[in-house]
Amino acid sequence: MSGPTTGPLVRTGDALHLTVRLTPRGGRDALAGSVTLADGRVVATARVRAVPEDGKANAALVALVAATAGVPRACVSLESGATARVKGLRIAPAGPAAEAALQAAITGTGSPG
Template sequence: MRLAVRVTPKGGRDAIDGWALDANGRPHLKVRVSVAPTEGAANAAVIAFLAKQLGRPKSALRIVSGETSRLKMVEIEGLDEAEAEAVLGPRPAG
């Protein structure tokens, strides 16, 4: 499964802030992490946080695009839509 994630580094705490739609109406998950975006630290924090929330090993998640951008595409092995919705809430129609 692939998941669009908009990351807010130095967000004060690690948290999921729910779903939103971008300007083109595509859904993305809003995630904040407490670390700064220095040398991949925020990316690592996003992977670790999402893995913990989704009950997956960190090795099952990887950023497939947007490593230097706030909007990232995260691939999660072995996760289906129903499992994701149970943890992250329903994805808005986009």
């Protein structure tokens, strides 16, 4: 691998790994930039309308990330943090267009085009 892996979005082969701090009952579904946690990790922030019960917020996050990346929901999986606010997601396969779309959402540069 080349370069530091300090951001919320990291490529490993044909997969992307995204670290997200999720806010359920957030009023809207959106990736909303990034924040630095107390431990120094930089994570993306996301809010979903769904409630945090029975996996509803996690399912909404998977759908949001898939839609933002332009990939099918089946390509996005929750790797860690099922019951925590900070979650790890894997998007695979994910091409350059998916990576660019997620990066634009995280940095707040809006949708390309």
